[in-house]
Amino acid sequence: MNATSYVVLGMLTYGPATSYQLKQRVAGTIGNFWAFAHSQLYDEPARLVAAGLVNQSVEQGGRRKRTYSITDDGRKALADWLAEPTLEQTEVRDTGLLKLFFGTQAAPEDIRQLARDRYESHRARADGYDLQRAEIEARADRWQLKTLELGLRYERTVERFWKDFLDELDRDPP
Amino acid sequence: MNATSYVVLGMLTYGPATSYQLKQRVAGTIGNFWAFAHSQLYDEPARLVAAGLVNQSVEQGGRRKRTYSITDDGRKALADWLAEPTLEQTEVRDTGLLKLFFGTQAAPEDIRQLARDRYESHRARADGYDLQRAEIEARADRWQLKTLELGLRYERTVERFWKDFLDELDRDPP
DNA sequence: CTGAGCATGTAACGAGTTACATGATTCC
DNA sequence: GGAATCATGTAACTCGTTACATGCTCAG
Numbered sequence: 001m002n003a004t005s006y007v008v009l010g011m012l013t014y015g016p017a018t019s020y021q022l023k024q025r026v027a028g029t030i031g032n033f034w035a036f037a038h039s040q041l042y043d044e045p046a047r048l049v050a051a052g053l054v055n056q057s058v059e060q061g062g063r064r065k066r067t068y069s070i071t072d073d074g075r076k077a078l079a080d081w082l083a084e085p086t087l088e089q090t091e092v093r094d095t096g097l098l099k100l101f102f103g104t105q106a107a108p109e110d111i112r113q114l115a116r117d118r119y120e121s122h123r124a125r126a127d128g129y130d131l132q133r134a135e136i137e138a139r140a141d142r143w144q145l146k147t148l149e150l151g152l153r154y155e156r157t158v159e160r161f162w163k164d165f166l167d168e169l170d171r172d173p174p
Numbered sequence: 175m176n177a178t179s180y181v182v183l184g185m186l187t188y189g190p191a192t193s194y195q196l197k198q199r200v201a202g203t204i205g206n207f208w209a210f211a212h213s214q215l216y217d218e219p220a221r222l223v224a225a226g227l228v229n230q231s232v233e234q235g236g237r238r239k240r241t242y243s244i245t246d247d248g249r250k251a252l253a254d255w256l257a258e259p260t261l262e263q264t265e266v267r268d269t270g271l272l273k274l275f276f277g278t279q280a281a282p283e284d285i286r287q288l289a290r291d292r293y294e295s296h297r298a299r300a301d302g303y304d305l306q307r308a309e310i311e312a313r314a315d316r317w318q319l320k321t322l323e324l325g326l327r328y329e330r331t332v333e334r335f336w337k338d339f340l341d342e343l344d345r346d347p348p
Numbered sequence: 349c350t351g352a353g354c355a356t357g358t359a360a361c362g363a364g365t366t367a368c369a370t371g372a373t374t375c376c
Numbered sequence: 377g378g379a380a381t382c383a384t385g386t387a388a389c390t391c392g393t394t395a396c397a398t399g400c401t402c403a404g
Contacts, residue, residue, distance in 0.1 A: 010276040082280035090268040092207040102184040103317030106256035143277030
């Protein structure tokens with residue numbers, strides 16, 4: 001059982017879904033900060049079926065597509081995971097940050113370009129979250145909104161960092 | 175060539191190193207937000223040697239341990255990477271955030287416990303960064319300090335989020 | 349009726365994690 | 377001189393990514 005397993009179980013608590021629907025549910029929410037490839041969402045449910053945490057119903061005829069639903073054991077497994085202490089360290093895999101770290105090896109224009117790119121990218125994402133919040137505020141549940149709020153605070157912080165850094169580069173060029 | 179490759183190349187610009195020394199250089203810096211297993215830092219240099227980006231010198235006698243140094247081609251490859259636009263989306267792999275998202279499936283005490291844990295954990299890390307900054311301020315280069323500063327701002331933002339969330343849970347329990 | 353984009357799935361490969369094994373050094 | 381810890385390396389396995397293949401649906 002890994003993060004993908006619990007994401008599948010969790011998304012199935014909103015109702016039965018095909019892998020494609022799981023993909024969509026993930027894409028609009030936690031996929032924004034933690035990406036799962038569609039192939040993972042096709043593989044993982046099969047494993048969970050084998051473990052008895054998910055039921056599968058196969059469409060008759062056509063593509064014989066598979067719809068998954070969570071079992072009672074699955075709900076139990078999810079609840080147990082939610083009750084467990086969370087030991088893992090957060091991983092922030094940010095290529096821009098790696099590049100910044102090795103800045104001494106870069107040309108000054110490259111650093112500046114990096115900062116501009118990253119600033120734009122994080123600003124765009126933060127703006128997107130703002131819009132999204134306005135859209136879903138009415139129907140989303142409290143925890144989803146909280147998750148989005150952290151995403152937003154994170155993006156604004158990083159946006160601000162690169163902006164400040166750009167200003168600093170102007171005052172004090174490398 | 176992936177992130178690990180460039181981390182190895184970048185760390186070798188500070189001087190020749192064994193895999194263990196690479197591990198140490200990474201651990202104190204970018205390993206704080208992007209973890210690399212020690213086995214990766216043993217495998218990757220071998221690949222870079224094959225690609226001509228790194229030289230290997232094998233100790234005579236004893237364990238015949240290998241020390242790596244960056245070649246001119248290696249420096250070029252690193253500089254090219256630094257000059258490239260950075261397209262990848264930042265990935266924030268935070269199990270606590272996943273759990274928060276699925277909060278409707280959790281017991282109220284579990285949510286509260288999660289919030290307390292995450293608050294403590296991010297606060298501890300932020301405090302650690304503060305200390306580290308004070309220690310290295312004199313000798314570290316500008317870009318390393320900037321990287322650390324972003325780490326610090328990030329951790330304080332997340333710390334603050336969980337704190338606010340805890341207060342909110344007190345005012346308005348689930 | 350045809351091409352574009354949506355939906356479903358699998359295969360192959362590369363990256364990341366965990367476990368194992370063992371040599372060297374230090375400290376009691 | 378034995379235990380603990382530091383250091384070096386490899387093997388096995390799992391996970392994640394990319395590419396491939398193809399069916400289905402709907403607009404023009």
